[in-house]
Amino acid sequence: MKVFRLSQAELDDMVQQWSTTRRVYRPATGRQQPAQADCAPGWERAGDGAPLTVAAGPSKASVKTFLFPQPETMQTYSLKSSDPDRALLKEAAKAADKQIVVGLRPCDARSVQLNNLPYRDDPYYQAGLVRTVMVGFTCKAMCSTCFCDQMGGSPMATEGLDIAVSQLDDSFVAEALTPAGEELTAGLDLTPAADSDLKALAALRKDCPQPDNARLDTLKGRDLNTLYKAPLWQGLGESCINCGACTFICPTCYCFDVQDEVVRGAGRRIRYWDSCMFPLYSLHTTGHNPRGLKMQRTRNRFMHKLKYFPDRFGPFSCVGCGRCVQDCPVNIDIREVISDLLTVE
């Protein structure tokens, strides 16, 4: 591992240099700006010379868009009657060019690792992992909606990052953690971190909230049906309007729908983000719906994150980024849901 010390100008210069040969993305700064054509909503291309500043807390849009694009073209085909390969599905070319994501937070970096548990055999996600280099910014402070420490993370964590940038009092420290991270820093005229910088970094790491799994891990031992039948879902289902906002902004919501799209004889089969909040998600062709009630769908999302996923894979499917807490139109707070679940008898 190599550690460097950078001023704001040197940090900007480093990102600028990357952007001459690769696509570099950073969280969009102005919410009013329309999304750039070659850029997912909530993100923008870096390298325009503007100083790199990352607002406190997680980026508005999560990092999942880079590994799980909206939409992903899986296959292409022709429906033209003159085409001898008519209706023959062909694997769509996967993007292979490197992309660098700058400014994601430790919670999002962790979400990439968590989603990789179900997606370890998914060719698209795996190709995304190979082509994406993640340059994260650790958090000096937690926002009022942050709870990464409750979900097994920490504001200063580096898990899943290729380069971790931490802010000291008057400068930045960049840790190149992986071969991909070291490759990015190689050849640049960077100043190695001094002992005092490393000490300052170690102090930040020591003083920040540490992962505290003890409280939530008691959920893992609980009987599934007891939690499923808990009375709390009724009230929660009454307030939830099933808008699905939480599922789209959530970095660890990973379900998808698959549809065919044909324009003038050229077809493609795409997958894109879906939401278990929607009745169509589980509707049978017969009209029967196993989760026909609003409450059942609300329950499904929380149970998936807090019980089904951990029962199958170990960790919870939540990184405590707090986006859903910030953006829920009816103020549902997953931290309260967790507290309520912990008291279910």
Add this chain to the structure above:
Amino acid sequence: MISYLPYPVRIDDITVETEDGNLKTFKLVFENEAQQKAWKHVPGQFAMLSLAGQGEIPIGIASSPTEQGHLLFTVNRAGKVTTALHQMHPGARMGVRGPLGNGFPIDTEMKGKNIVIIAGGFAVTTLRATLIYLMEHRRDYGKITFIYGARTPGMLLYQKELQEWAKRDDVELHITVDREAPGWNGLVGFVPTIAGQVAPSPENSVALICGPPIMIKFTMPPLEKIGWTDDQVYLSLENRMKCGEGLCCHCNVGPTLVCKDGPVFTRSQVRQLPLEY
């Protein structure tokens, strides 16, 4: 690594199975011989049928692995893809992705046991695959009882085969229709009633039951009365699916993914699950 790319196949033949025309059996032949040879499935598994421009649907495989050279799928016309499929003709190209799911435990819990198959309506498809497989490996299994019912004689699938199976002395066949019908000399009565009359012994036996939920609900009490337990009974669940590989999450029944953990479950497993199917 998962492949979501369907194998290209051609529709070789289409059989209209029922008097209402709503059920057709599609005989599919692979375009690529190597893919055909590599295909291996277990009765009870399903596959995604893919129509370019329409989408994919999960359908149980109606042919037995012992029927080589083609695959059979019996499809009810119900939604967008099945309607488009019903309008297709022999020779047309489509796709198959699979096989998916677990299938019936033909090599484990079923081996050496008496097998009771109970089917209602068009849920008989994967049980046809199973019965044919069992008959091809007849010595590996004990007594075979096949109970199958439909609303009317014209709604019974695989009628020619039913007549052939009836001639065999190594399979006990009970075919029934819900009500008396002109020209029908066979059994009359709902599947649960017939299952109660046949009263197959639970000793060293396994039952595979596929049909509408209401049929399964009423078939169990007469079986339980004579000693059948939930561990001996295998059911097959259906839910909306997209990927079939355990990723898209659509088919979850609580913690269980029908596509990966199922579709075949014992009745005791099903009873542990939330009612989300």
